[in-house]
Amino acid sequence: MIKRLLLVSLSLASAAAVSSCADQRSHTQAVYMLVDTSGTYAQEVGKAQVIINYLLGTLQPGDSLAVARVKSRSFSEKDIIAKVTFDNQPSRANVQKRAFKDKIDAFVKSVGGSAYTDITGGLIQGAMFLNETGAGTKTILIFSDMQEELDKVTIREFPINLKDIRVVALNVVKLKTDNIDPRRYMGRLEAWQKRVVAAGASEWRIVNDIERLDAVLGRG
Amino acid sequence: MTSSQFWMIWPGNAVASALILFAIAMPFLYAARKVVHDLFRSIGHMIGGPLRLGARWLFATARDMQERNKAVLLAHGKEEVGQHIEREFERVGLLVTRDLEGYPALQRKVLDEITRVEEDYKKCGEVPPPPPDWVEAVAGIAKIKSEHSEMVKRILEEIKRSVDSIHTKALEEYRRAYQSRHKILNGFMPFWRSLDKTLGQVDKKLTGLQDTSARIDAQMEKYEQINKKTDKAEHALTVSAFTQFAISLLVLLIATGGALINFKLIALPMSEMVGAGDYLTGGLRTSEVAALVIIFVEATMGLFLMEALRITHLFPRIANLNEQMRRRVLWISLTLLVTLAGIEAALALMRDMLIADKQALLQSLASAQQAAPADPLLARIPTAGQMLLGFILPFALAFVAVPLESFIYSARTVGGAALVMVVRVLAFVLRVLGNFVRQLCRVLTILYDVTIVLPLLIERMVKAARGGGDVELGRRAAKS
Numbered sequence: 001m002i003k004r005l006l007l008v009s010l011s012l013a014s015a016a017a018v019s020s021c022a023d024q025r026s027h028t029q030a031v032y033m034l035v036d037t038s039g040t041y042a043q044e045v046g047k048a049q050v051i052i053n054y055l056l057g058t059l060q061p062g063d064s065l066a067v068a069r070v071k072s073r074s075f076s077e078k079d080i081i082a083k084v085t086f087d088n089q090p091s092r093a094n095v096q097k098r099a100f101k102d103k104i105d106a107f108v109k110s111v112g113g114s115a116y117t118d119i120t121g122g123l124i125q126g127a128m129f130l131n132e133t134g135a136g137t138k139t140i141l142i143f144s145d146m147q148e149e150l151d152k153v154t155i156r157e158f159p160i161n162l163k164d165i166r167v168v169a170l171n172v173v174k175l176k177t178d179n180i181d182p183r184r185y186m187g188r189l190e191a192w193q194k195r196v197v198a199a200g201a202s203e204w205r206i207v208n209d210i211e212r213l214d215a216v217l218g219r220g
Numbered sequence: 221m222t223s224s225q226f227w228m229i230w231p232g233n234a235v236a237s238a239l240i241l242f243a244i245a246m247p248f249l250y251a252a253r254k255v256v257h258d259l260f261r262s263i264g265h266m267i268g269g270p271l272r273l274g275a276r277w278l279f280a281t282a283r284d285m286q287e288r289n290k291a292v293l294l295a296h297g298k299e300e301v302g303q304h305i306e307r308e309f310e311r312v313g314l315l316v317t318r319d320l321e322g323y324p325a326l327q328r329k330v331l332d333e334i335t336r337v338e339e340d341y342k343k344c345g346e347v348p349p350p351p352p353d354w355v356e357a358v359a360g361i362a363k364i365k366s367e368h369s370e371m372v373k374r375i376l377e378e379i380k381r382s383v384d385s386i387h388t389k390a391l392e393e394y395r396r397a398y399q400s401r402h403k404i405l406n407g408f409m410p411f412w413r414s415l416d417k418t419l420g421q422v423d424k425k426l427t428g429l430q431d432t433s434a435r436i437d438a439q440m441e442k443y444e445q446i447n448k449k450t451d452k453a454e455h456a457l458t459v460s461a462f463t464q465f466a467i468s469l470l471v472l473l474i475a476t477g478g479a480l481i482n483f484k485l486i487a488l489p490m491s492e493m494v495g496a497g498d499y500l501t502g503g504l505r506t507s508e509v510a511a512l513v514i515i516f517v518e519a520t521m522g523l524f525l526m527e528a529l530r531i532t533h534l535f536p537r538i539a540n541l542n543e544q545m546r547r548r549v550l551w552i553s554l555t556l557l558v559t560l561a562g563i564e565a566a567l568a569l570m571r572d573m574l575i576a577d578k579q580a581l582l583q584s585l586a587s588a589q590q591a592a593p594a595d596p597l598l599a600r601i602p603t604a605g606q607m608l609l610g611f612i613l614p615f616a617l618a619f620v621a622v623p624l625e626s627f628i629y630s631a632r633t634v635g636g637a638a639l640v641m642v643v644r645v646l647a648f649v650l651r652v653l654g655n656f657v658r659q660l661c662r663v664l665t666i667l668y669d670v671t672i673v674l675p676l677l678i679e680r681m682v683k684a685a686r687g688g689g690d691v692e693l694g695r696r697a698a699k700s
Contacts, residue, residue, distance in 0.1 A: 027497070054585075056585050057582050057586075060497065061497050062495070062496060062497020088497045088498065089496070090491055090492055090578070091577060093496075094578065094581050097581055098584070101584065
């Protein structure tokens with residue numbers, strides 16, 4: 001604390017001189033969370049709610065948060081369940097957080113499973129949202145088993161752009177087939193890592209223990 | 221032959237090769253002896269000279285700095301003691317004015333009381349009238365023999381009765397008179413007490429005056445010592461400055477702790493006013509800077525307030541203001557300080573509300589069972605405490621001006637003394653280095669001679685032989 005105060009004191013003199021050219025870099029965070037609602041994974045939505053609540057408690061005024069569902073085709077604004085950029089005033093931000101929570105609660109009650117899983121579409125949509133926010137730190141959380149299943153009409157076989165975005169896969173549960181042959185699970189994750197890194201993402205992580213999310217989302 | 225052995229005249233025998241090379245080199249070394257000696261001497265002068273010069277310059281600078289420090293210290297001490305004496309004289313003046321103003325009344329009171337006591341004393345002196353003269357006549361009659369005369373006997377009895385009654389009356393009269401005198405004497409007591417009290421007051425005031433005079437004497441002696449620029453005065457002032465420095469530093473550290481608490485109290489609610497997402501620099505929120513600015517402004521207002529109250533003297537411009545202007549500055553700073561204290565109290569309240577709101581939100585997000593609400597009175601105590609702290613801390617911070625002034629003035633002396641010490645140490649190091657270089661060159665010269673000791677021995681022998689021949693020739697020449 002003393003160190004911080006000293007830092008503040010020392011910076012104040014220089015800050016006064018350069019007040020006209022204040023720090024233009026954005027220090028805000030933007031988080032886009034994709035929630036897989038396909039097939040049996042829809043049952044995991046309760047865990048997703050816990051993570052969203054955690055995010056609401058962690059994110060600061062000025063930060064942005066959006067939650068979207070992953071279904072048969074996810075590249076659409078309609079799939080965004082709730083999105084918000086918190087106000088700079090903490091009290092107003094708290095009001096916004098409460099409203100956001102209400103929307104998520106309503107979604108959790110009415111969630112239904114979809115036939116296919118379009119993770120790529122959700123990623124593209126998320127990247128667009130995050131780039132629009134202009135936040136300093138951009139994160140896409142994928143709450144899914146990472147098993148993408150597309151119908152025959154949907155086209156997602158093309159390179160995507162995730163530049164300067166970190167991608168975190170959450171709660172990547174093992175499928176029945178993974179239990180038979182774990183190489184499938186490993187291969188699936190490896191393939192996603194390659195794709196995300198090739199898309200220019202700043203980081204790729206897998207977090208199955210929600211408590212470790214703190215380390216991922218912590219500010220520098 | 222490897223490259224490292226190219227110099228070996230006797231291949232495979234380094235020692236022999238070295239000895240042969242040394243033997244070859246020796247005549248050349250002998251020939252170059254004077255030049256090498258001059259070279260060593262020059263190097264010694266070249267390096268040692270500037271070092272010694274630098275040391276001398278640093279010593280001189282340290283002396284100058286010490287003189288300057290002494291002058292500043294004595295000037296400051298003179299000013300301080302002068303102010304002290306001035307203040308003591310003001311006190312004496314006030315004491316004298318107050319007591320001399322009241323002295324005529326006091327004197328009158330004492331005189332009145334003395335007059336009253338005198339009058340009462342005189343009254344005490346009034347004795348009842350003596351027995352009438354006929355008492356003597358009665359005494360004469362009493363001598364008449366009445367043994368044989370019934371008439372005389374009766375007359376005498378009559379006289380006795382009359383005298384008895386008169387005696388009783390006179391006795392009563394005396395008793396009454398003494399009673400009244402005792403009463404008068406009893407009435408003396410309050411006057412004596414009042415007189416004693418009044419004289420006690422006079423004594424107390426005179427003792428106070430004496431004490432103040434003694435203090436002035438002590439200060440005057442100090443002033444004279446400073447005026448004479450004695451070492452004793454300088455030492456006393458230096459010690460005093462060091463003590464002041466330590467004390468003021470300690471108080472400033474405590475004040476920093478207070479400022480820290482103050483900062484903590486208002487940093488969060490400031491984000492509600494200036495926004496929590498704005499950053500001035502890398503990790504520095506605008507709200508934190510705003511909170512710190514408020515604390516600095518409070519400290520500045522406190523500084524101006526202390527200046528206007530003439531408690532501190534950091535700004536001569538404020539001290540030189542006329543009385544009316546000074547009062548204006550005083551009221552303006554006090555008003556701003558009170559306003560800022562009010563703002564801080566409000567911010568402290570807002571902080572409490574924000575924290576409570578955040579807690580409520582986190583509880584609802586955790587989906588845990590809602591905790592039972594705390595006792596409202598119990599919840600209000602910390603809020604009230606925070607508000608009170610927010611209101612009081614700016615005023616407490618205002619008093620930082622006093623130790624700050626002491627710190628600034630004493631830091632000049634302490635810093636000056638430390639600088640002189642550093643310069644002296646540096647000068648000493650340079651001097652030691654200079655001497656070391658010169659001595660090293662001398663040692664090298666001797667070592668060089670040691671390496672060419674053989675040619676030198678030969679030279680000495682030759683000189684001795686020549687010298688012997690010359691002496692013999694001289695003797696022969698003298699004989700012839």
